[in-house]
Amino acid sequence: MTTTVTCPPDLVISAVAELREALLAALGAQEIRVDAAAVERADGAGLQLLVAFVRDRRRVGRSTELRTSEALRAAAESLGLASVLAEASPGGGAA
């Protein structure tokens, strides 16, 4: 069964503490889908959290399916993180 963690529309610093808890709880699951398709606004804190999660998953050899929104991709682009997230997105070739 795929565990789904849904990101709030505002993936910003005020939301990261809560989201981190949710991601931590899901970290050990076999298959995870992080649904960020509804993200309208993402800041550095939000992206940092996602990167940490994707990387932690990769370290234990598990894949993460990440659904991104246009806004999220744009923010990742400006932080030079587009490739990290693309790797986890469908079509981007999951690790």
Add this chain to the structure above:
Amino acid sequence: MSANLLSGELRTIFIEETDDGLEIMEQGLLRLDAGARDAELIHTIFRAAHSIKGGAGTFSLSPMVDLTHHAESLLDQVRTGSRPWSSDIGSALLSAIDELRLMLDEVRAGRDMLPAASTELLARLEALVGAPTSSSDPDLSTPGPSGRVERLRTVTVRVRPHSDMMVTGNDPVLLLRELARLGAAQVTCDASDLPTLEALDPHACHLKWDVRLETSASDDDIREVFSWVEDECDVEISDRCAQPSATEVASPDPDGAAPPRRHSSGPEPGPRSSSESASIRVGIEKVDALVDMVGELVITQSMLSQLGRDPDPSQLQALRAGIQQLERNTRELQEGVMRMRMLPIGVVFARLPRLVRDLSHQLGKSIELVTTGEATELDKTVLEKMSDPLVHLVRNSLDHGIEPASVRKARGKPERGTIEIAASHQSGAVVIELRDDGGGIDTDRLRDKAIERGLLAASDALDRPALLDLIFHPGLSTAAAVSDISGRGVGMDVVRRNIHELGGTIEVESTPEVGTRLTIRLPLTLAILDGQLFRLGRQTYVLPLVSVVESLVPNPRQLRHLAGGAEVYRLRDAFIPLLRLRDVFGLSDERRRLEDGLIIVAEGSQGQVGLFVDELLGQQQVVIKSLERNFGRVDGVAGATILGNGQVALIADVPGLLRLRGERARPVRSSADHRAA
């Protein structure tokens, strides 16, 4: 620009004088802004500006001359009364001072090719003067603003945010987007410092960036992008076209220990590693006193060497006297040298009026800052490390402490809030007290938050001081709305850690709707302390002499046992808590009889405490070695020292010992145990 003139002594004098001049201007402008209308004050500011312009002109630092000239023209109109003072004028002039400081930093770092002043700022000043004409200066034939060179170049901008940058409301996404507007940007993110999700403090910034930028913008324009975050982010620009070694030079201080104004300085040429610690200004009378002491020392030395040449047993008495004199000389010299490191705390206080002005404008609050005890001296290192925590605490008070005017009115308080900061010497320590007459700390909400975060069980009963202590816990903040200024619960734990690292303590008292008081106690100096040596088992320990009140041979009949295993000792008319240090340091389970040891009565932060030790040894000065740097932080121990016989002795820390004792009963662990992030 014949920049080579600006070298050596002259450079140092110019930098110091300009620093002073800018300080005078800033302080003066802040007083004008606060409503002072003193003709002499305006003259003082004008004169300071004029001297800076003159100095910069002598060294052909055109951008500096140009900017000061603009500021001076405006000040001249205010001085002659042809233009009334307005806070717009104040803001523009303060911005000019900021920019001049940045330029001065360039000079300090050994770069003589200054970037031109920001055209936006010049235009702002010109608009205020009301004469947007040429900037030629009749009494200094220097070129006007040097024209921008419109050619594409490739630079690498190294962006190193401090961990608290995002917490202050600054988003790297916006910053880097802004940067990318200046040209074609290629952003590389370095996530190597990013901890695992488990250890991640999601509010702290762990990422770093290198941006390769192809642009026609000047370094100044690039820095402009980061002007809002100069305190929270180190930015370094290296030019691809310049000598390749420029990128090899060490990046700026990564932990942000240096005062923030200097952060924007880039790589420095040559061996000048840190301009911060390069020099210290010492009053001439302190130096004269040292010279006198050295004179004494020379006399003693010649007397001793005379005695040494003629080893006659009858001279033994004279030899002893000579050695005693040498000891006295050494001690005086040592104290004299230590005194040179002492600086008045006013240096740090001077930063605060500007902060209060800017923040209260931003928050729409009216706040008065009162400082006392500026002359209180403390060690330069302590002073430098206290600067940022103090700024943080004042920010907190402004943001969370002082209520909005409407709330204050409803509570029957004056609309204008007050923040008072007082420094003083109290029994061998420096005490800094920070009081505000704001809303106080809501312990109920603090408690709810702590329960919500799982730091506290709902059934835990904590007294008010213990609840207040929670504000120092990482990740707790009671602000109802998170603001851009402070309040994501990151910070107070860092403040406390900084103070602990200096061997100090911080305590909080707060009364709802009345206000909050923070008391910081700091050691006078870090390096040397007068110690009382004592023995536990086969180990020697040191207790700072300032905290020793007396020592006594205990009488077992005066010992009382309390519920929970605690012991108190009746000292004359009062009971003091008794700590058996053997137990505290985990030396042995064997319960020594009271009559076999001694009690040292020590002054803790909350009254006296009895320390039960095996034996008292002598008193001597010890050089403090950091245990934290060489080993790790140990509660109850302030550091270590090496004794004359080579043995290592731990230096006991009375407030720490009391905390150790108190924490056993408390459900919340100290922040020192939570240093994960």
